[in-house]
Structures are given as structure tokens and as C-alpha cells.
Amino acid sequence: MDVTLAYGETRLSVDLPEGTTVVEPSFHPGAPDQAAYLREVLATPVSGPRLRDRVRPGQTVAISMCDSTRPQPRHLMLPAILEELEGLVDPSDVTVLVATGTHRGNTEAEIRAMVGDELADLLRIVNHDARDRDSLTWVGELGAGVPVWLNTLWVEADVRITTGFVEPHFFAGFSGGPKLVAPGLAALETVLTLHDAARIGDPRATWGVIEGNPVHDDVRAIAAATDVTFAFDVILNRDHEIVRAFCGDILPMHEAAREAAREIAMREVDAPFDVVVTTNSGYPLDQNLYQAVKGMSAAFTVVKPGGTIICAAECRDGFPDHGSYREVLASAGSPQELFDDISARTETVPDQWQVQIQAKIQSQVEVVMHTSFLSDEQLAEAHLRQTDDIGATVREICERIGPDARVCVLPEGPQTIPYVAATVGA
Incomplete structure (x- = not known):
């Protein structure tokens, strides 16, 4: 049977076994009319008054938005906000913060691609930098002992x-909402605590x-304690079109949005599979191996112990080369050694969060990659192997297992999260 996978900016056709x-x-x-x-x-907010009724003339505004690794429709959401604030706020008093978390800052070209030339010229757009202490403000210890530093431009804005x-989301439950405050606009120290081994290792x-x-729990606690004026989230389909949108007070808004996302994206299956073929949802999410852990993690929810995950991710940005991700992956002789080493540490660096999850998966199942920009030798550094023909690899595995082999495919990767039993919490 022919199945089309999300892959890069195009798609990838694979021939998988019938059944x-x-x-x-x-x-x-x-x-039909996304802007309208x-x-x-x-x-019509989910909770609280509409945005224009929360803002007074002359106030300064900070808007947090996703970075270039996420397909957020910023070119539609930002103009809608500006129109809502028309007559109250001058564009010169608006600062848009790219909520990079610990990712690299986006280039001028990337920002223009994200928002369009008109908005890039009109608005002040600033990359958050988690490592620049001079650009951060201490706001206190929040949640379960999280030391919280946030972007000063965000903290000092009136709105x-x-x-x-x-x-x-593979360890935060769901994206959006309060995550656009922390980790999005938080200091490295804050993010390290939010994503430490004990937290992300919790079942x-x-x-x-x-x-x-x-x-x-801590992400919500930080947002609740730091006075977010208004929140605005969307749900997208596989073509990155807006299918639902929600706004209002941040926590009630996010609760409504994630229930809608759960209905669209989460699917129950009857039993685990011997082979799960997955993707990382295509571009921009599959632009490096670091991000591809999300696709692996989605597949891991329904693969049998000792089974095989085959992940198709273009990886045009490599591992990537910035950060320590590649170095950490190559630092141990096996995935199990990596997992044990990171789990034993009380402090980690950002790249090790993804490595810990990847190592946990690889220590329990075989992971095979299909990429266009990483060589067999490069993948071997990460204890991975590559296939040029996904369908042929699936058939080889099925022949080895026998006629009862079970195969599953997630064409959109982590856009769909399968689960074996109805044990997913709220």
C-alpha cells in the first residue's frame, strides 16, 4: 500500500505492506477566510474581556511568538492583534519577542519569512536570548522551586x-499557552530546572x-504568577491552516484549546506494533535530528519492546551543528550508557534533554532514520543507522518476524499521538 509521509517541504511516498x-x-x-x-x-474570548478592553491608550505591548522551528501563522495572528488594538496602541510601542527558549536566535531572513516584510519593517522584533543575563529580570522562585528569570522587555511591558x-508535546503534555512565557522567554537556568532529568523522567x-x-505544572505556575494580559492560540491542520482559535485569560484559554487539540490529534489503537514508521511532521519541524526526537517519541508510545521505529526526517540543518547535541550523542558507547549517565546528573545542558529521551528510546527499541542531509557515518555517531528505502526495510523486518508482524505508520508524525489504552490524563 502506498502511503505519503510529511517530509521536508514536499512529501515522501513509501510502499508499505498491505494491512x-x-x-x-x-x-x-x-x-475559509483565516484572517476574518x-x-x-x-x-469572543473563552474567558475574560476582549483584548481591546484590557488595554489603555499609550501602554507598551510585548507579544511573544514561536521561533522558526514551529509553523505558527504569525503573519495572520499579529495583524489580527494589531487590528484589535488599533486606536489604542501605536505600532512603535509594540515589541514582538521571538520565544526561542534555548534555541538559537532567528536570522533577519527567517524573521521576514515568518511575519512578512511589512510587519518586519513595522514592528520591533527581538530574539530572546536565554544566555544573556543582562537582558533578563529576576521574578522569583515559582512552582516547585523553579528560579525564574524572564526577558526584561516582557517583564517591563504594560501589556x-x-x-x-x-x-x-512529548514531555510537556501540550504546546502553546503558558509555554510562550517559560521556557519561551526564560533564562537558561530557569529552563534547565523546568526540564531537568527528574521532571522529564517522570512518567x-x-x-x-x-x-x-x-x-x-511549573510552566503553568510561572505564567499564572507573572501577569499575562492575554493569550491567543490556534490549532492547525496538516496543511498548516487554522482550524480552531482560542483567546482570553491564559489558563482557561489553554484548557479549551488543548481539549480541541486532543480530539483532533490523539488516537487509540488496539495493541502495540512490531514496526512503527513515523515522521517529524515535515518542515519546519524536521529540519534537524534534535527535533526529530518528537517523531521518535510519538512512535515509541505504540511500539513493542524490542521493536523498530523508522523515522523519516529531512534534517537539512544536520544535528544541528550549533550546541552540544552531537557531542553528547557521541560521548558514550551505547544509548543505554547515555541514558544512565544523563539520568544520574542533577544538572544538564539543554541538548541533553533531547538526548536523554532519544537514548531512552534507543535503549529499548531499534531506531532507523531516513534523511536527506545526514550521512550513514554521521548517524552512526548517534548510534543510529540509515535506510534509503523505508518500504524495503519494513518488509525485511516483517519477513524476519513472520506473518503476524504488525506495522503502523504515522504519516504526520507527532501531529498524531497514538496510545494503546485510554490512560492519557487531562
Whole structure:
């Protein structure tokens, strides 16, 4: 059977055995007039007054938005906000903060691609830098002992607005909402604590779980304690079109958004599989191996112990080369050694969060990659192997297992999160 996988900016066709279980999001068409739909949503918040009723003339505004690794429709969301604030706030008093977390800052060209030339020329757009202490303000110890430093431009603004999109997240439960404050605009020290080995190693730090998830419990606590004025999130389909949008007070807004995302993105299956083929949702999420851990993690939820995950991710940005991710991956003789080493540490560096999860997966199942920009030798450094033909590799594994081999494919990767039993929390 022919299945089309999300891959880079195009798609990848693979021939899989008949009877393969295909798990993908229920498709919802985008709103016919995306801009008009966003204006309607801003007029009817989930909770609290509309944005223009929360702002006084002359106030300064900071808007947090996702970085270039996320397909947020910033070019539609930002104009909707500016229109809502027309007559109250001058564009010169608006600062847009790219919520990079610990990622690299976006280039001028990337920012223009994200928001368009008109907005790039109109607005002050600043990359958050988690490592620049001079650009951060101490706001206190919040949640379960998290030392919180946030971007000073955010803290000092009169009005603080988060914008993002909501989908299941592999250890924070769901993206969007309060994550646009921390880790998005937080200091390295803050993020290291939020994502330490104890928190992300907790079994409740997983797809779709919010309450009792030690990562998201603290993320929500930080947002609640630091006076977010207004929050605005969307849910996207596989074509990155807006299918739903939500706004208002940040925590009630995010609760409504994640329930809608759960309905669209999470799918129950009857039993685990011997082979799970997955992707990393195509560009921009599959631009490096670091991000591809999300696709592996989605597959890991339904693969048998000792089974095989085959992950198709273009990886045009390599490992990537910035940061210590590649170095850490190559620092031990096996995935199990890596996992044990990182789990034993009380402090880690950002790249090790992803390595810890990747090492946990690789120590329990075989992971095979299909990429266009990483060589066999480079993948071997990460204890991975490559296949040029996904369908042939699946058939080889099935022949080895026998006629009862079970195969699953996630064409959209972590846009769909399968689970074996109805144990996903709220």
C-alpha cells in the first residue's frame, strides 16, 4: 500500500505492506477566510474581556511568538492583534519577542519569512536570548522551586500577550499557552530546572498529560504568577491552516484549546506494533535530528519492546551543528550508557534533554532514520543507522518476524499521538 509521509517541504511516498495501520489526525479543513476568523475569535474570548478592553491608550505591548522551528501563522495572528488594538496602541510601542527558549536566535531572513516584510519593517522584533543575563529580570522562585528569570522587555511591558499554537508535546503534555512565557522567554537556568532529568523522567511528563505533569505544572505556575494580559492560540491542520482559535485569560484559554487539540490529534489503537514508521511532521519541524526526537517519541508510545521505529526526517540543518547535541550523542558507547549517565546528573545542558529521551528510546527499541542531509557515518555517531528505502526495510523486518508482524505508520508524525489504552490524563 502506498502511503505519503510529511517530509521536508514536499512529501515522501513509501510502499508499505498491505494491512499496515495508518494513524493520522482527523482532517479538519482550514477556516475559509483565516484572517476574518481570527478577528471573530478575538471578539469572543473563552474567558475574560476582549483584548481591546484590557488595554489603555499609550501602554507598551510585548507579544511573544514561536521561533522558526514551529509553523505558527504569525503573519495572520499579529495583524489580527494589531487590528484589535488599533486606536489604542501605536505600532512603535509594540515589541514582538521571538520565544526561542534555548534555541538559537532567528536570522533577519527567517524573521521576514515568518511575519512578512511589512510587519518586519513595522514592528520591533527581538530574539530572546536565554544566555544573556543582562537582558533578563529576576521574578522569583515559582512552582516547585523553579528560579525564574524572564526577558526584561516582557517583564517591563504594560501589556503582555502570548501567541502560539497547540498540539500534543512529548514531555510537556501540550504546546502553546503558558509555554510562550517559560521556557519561551526564560533564562537558561530557569529552563534547565523546568526540564531537568527528574521532571522529564517522570512518567506523567508525556504526551497529552497536563495535571500532575511536573513540567507543565511549573510552566503553568510561572505564567499564572507573572501577569499575562492575554493569550491567543490556534490549532492547525496538516496543511498548516487554522482550524480552531482560542483567546482570553491564559489558563482557561489553554484548557479549551488543548481539549480541541486532543480530539483532533490523539488516537487509540488496539495493541502495540512490531514496526512503527513515523515522521517529524515535515518542515519546519524536521529540519534537524534534535527535533526529530518528537517523531521518535510519538512512535515509541505504540511500539513493542524490542521493536523498530523508522523515522523519516529531512534534517537539512544536520544535528544541528550549533550546541552540544552531537557531542553528547557521541560521548558514550551505547544509548543505554547515555541514558544512565544523563539520568544520574542533577544538572544538564539543554541538548541533553533531547538526548536523554532519544537514548531512552534507543535503549529499548531499534531506531532507523531516513534523511536527506545526514550521512550513514554521521548517524552512526548517534548510534543510529540509515535506510534509503523505508518500504524495503519494513518488509525485511516483517519477513524476519513472520506473518503476524504488525506495522503502523504515522504519516504526520507527532501531529498524531497514538496510545494503546485510554490512560492519557487531562
